[in-house]
Amino acid sequence: MPARLKIGLQALSVAVVAGLLALLVWKVVHQGKGAAGELAKGKTPPAPHFDLARIDTSGKLSLASLRGKVVVLNFWASWCAPCKSEAPRLEAAWKRYRSQGVVVVGVDAQDFTGDARRFIRKHGLTYPNVHDGPGNVLPKYGVTGFPETYFVDRRGRLVGERVEGEISSERLVSGIKQALES
Amino acid sequence: MRLLAALALALVLAAPAAASERHPTLGELEGEVMCPTCKTTLDQSTAPIADRIRQFISARIAAGDTKSEIKRKLVTQFGPAVLAEPSKHGFNLLAWVLPLVAAGIAAVVVGVLAWRWSRGRGSPAVAGGPPLDPELERRVDEELARFDG
Numbered sequence: 001m002p003a004r005l006k007i008g009l010q011a012l013s014v015a016v017v018a019g020l021l022a023l024l025v026w027k028v029v030h031q032g033k034g035a036a037g038e039l040a041k042g043k044t045p046p047a048p049h050f051d052l053a054r055i056d057t058s059g060k061l062s063l064a065s066l067r068g069k070v071v072v073l074n075f076w077a078s079w080c081a082p083c084k085s086e087a088p089r090l091e092a093a094w095k096r097y098r099s100q101g102v103v104v105v106g107v108d109a110q111d112f113t114g115d116a117r118r119f120i121r122k123h124g125l126t127y128p129n130v131h132d133g134p135g136n137v138l139p140k141y142g143v144t145g146f147p148e149t150y151f152v153d154r155r156g157r158l159v160g161e162r163v164e165g166e167i168s169s170e171r172l173v174s175g176i177k178q179a180l181e182s
Numbered sequence: 183m184r185l186l187a188a189l190a191l192a193l194v195l196a197a198p199a200a201a202s203e204r205h206p207t208l209g210e211l212e213g214e215v216m217c218p219t220c221k222t223t224l225d226q227s228t229a230p231i232a233d234r235i236r237q238f239i240s241a242r243i244a245a246g247d248t249k250s251e252i253k254r255k256l257v258t259q260f261g262p263a264v265l266a267e268p269s270k271h272g273f274n275l276l277a278w279v280l281p282l283v284a285a286g287i288a289a290v291v292v293g294v295l296a297w298r299w300s301r302g303r304g305s306p307a308v309a310g311g312p313p314l315d316p317e318l319e320r321r322v323d324e325e326l327a328r329f330d331g
Contacts, residue, residue: 079230110218110231112238112259134261135218 034142036162039150044157044182047073047150048140052130055108055116061130063105063156070097070179071152072104072172075138078115080146082166087123093172094127101154102176103128109135109146151175153182206249211239214266215256223266 038045051062063071074090076083094104106129108116113131120129132138141150142162149163149172160178163171202210209225215235217227224232235256242252256264268274314322 077231079234110260112234115234133259134263136261 034138034140035158036142036150039158039162044153044159047071047152047156047158048137050107050130050132050137050140052107052132052137054128055113055131056120056125056129061105061128063152066103066105066152067156068101068154070100070102070154070176072102072176072179073107073141073150073152074104074167075107075109075141075143075146075148077109077111077146078119079111083147084119084123086147086166087119087125089167089169089172091123091125091127092169093176097176100180102180105130107132107137109133109138109143149175151179153179155182157182203249206243206252208236208240208243211249211252212236215239215253216264216266218260218264 035045035048047063049063051060051064053059054061063073072090072093074086076087090104090106094102104127106120106125106127108119108129109132111131111133113133116129116131119125137143141148145164147166149167150158151160153159159182160175161171163175212225213223215224216222217224217229217232217235219231220227220229224236238256239252242255247255253265262268262274268277
């Protein structure tokens with residue numbers, strides 16, 4: 001094999017390996033942080049967009065259509081135990097604050113729609129719920145488990161704190177107030 | 183005769199696959215379906231959603247669904263990533279084609295290198311040697327002719 005060709009092939013091999021290594025490092029560094037990573041730094045990133053099918057009724061719901069309202073975004077699944085405990089609190093907050101332009105939106109992810117509908121009926125939830133079966137929206141926000149709750153202000157920005165796990169009434173009210181004042 | 187033997191072999195190989203398609207078992211589907219939260223196959227997972235999917239698969243098997251029907255229903259709920267094997271169309275086709283292409287390229291490269299290496303070893307003195315003197319060449323030819331005669 002000519003020496004020039006040999007050196008060329010060796011350089012190509014090294015470049016391919018270096019490229020794959022760079023991809024791996026990039027993936028590890030950027031994995032799972034999503035918008036929550038920005039929020040944790042005290043920033044107010046735009047809430048990642050979604051347009052998902054509703055499970056409580058027909059049609060779709062996009063986050064953009066709620067611009068001008070405060071949105072309490074709750075990620076849940078029917079098989080998640082703490083989601084059952086917090087559901088009545090979210091329903092109560094929806095009823096209490098909806099007249100002030102607050103919407104609670106449930107994002108049911110990695111779940112069967114039939115199970116999700118049963119969950120909604122069982123807990124008497126009346127706020128809008130959408131289905132993200134594959135969980136495509138989760139990495140955009142940085143959701144790492146269920147339940148998880150975010151607050152979106154009237155300008156479509158994430159504000160306040162990200163609540164991992166079951167949300168208490170105090171944190172729910174505090175998050176809503178912060179988003180209303182933002 | 184050979185054709186008949188090939189057909190018989192094809193039938194022998196296809197029969198279990200067809201049976202598995204028509205009457206799938208939970209065990210085999212557990213190895214072909216992913217747990218959406220833990221990103222492992224169901225047989226490796228004890229997550230609540232994995233248990234729920236196992237329950238769903240058992241119910242669909244009892245209802246008489248084929249393997250493809252069960253997988254299709256799971257994809258409707260959880261998206262294509264719920265299948266352990268990537269689909270064989272669209273962008274996912276690359277996952278099937280690329281390894282074959284890479285293996286083909288590797289085979290060609292190894293073949294070419296082996297061929298060059300074997301040629302190089304066979305005639306080391308010919309390559310690069312100085313041309314024979316015409317007088318010497320004539321004498322060698324004469325000697326060889328005399329030897330042959």
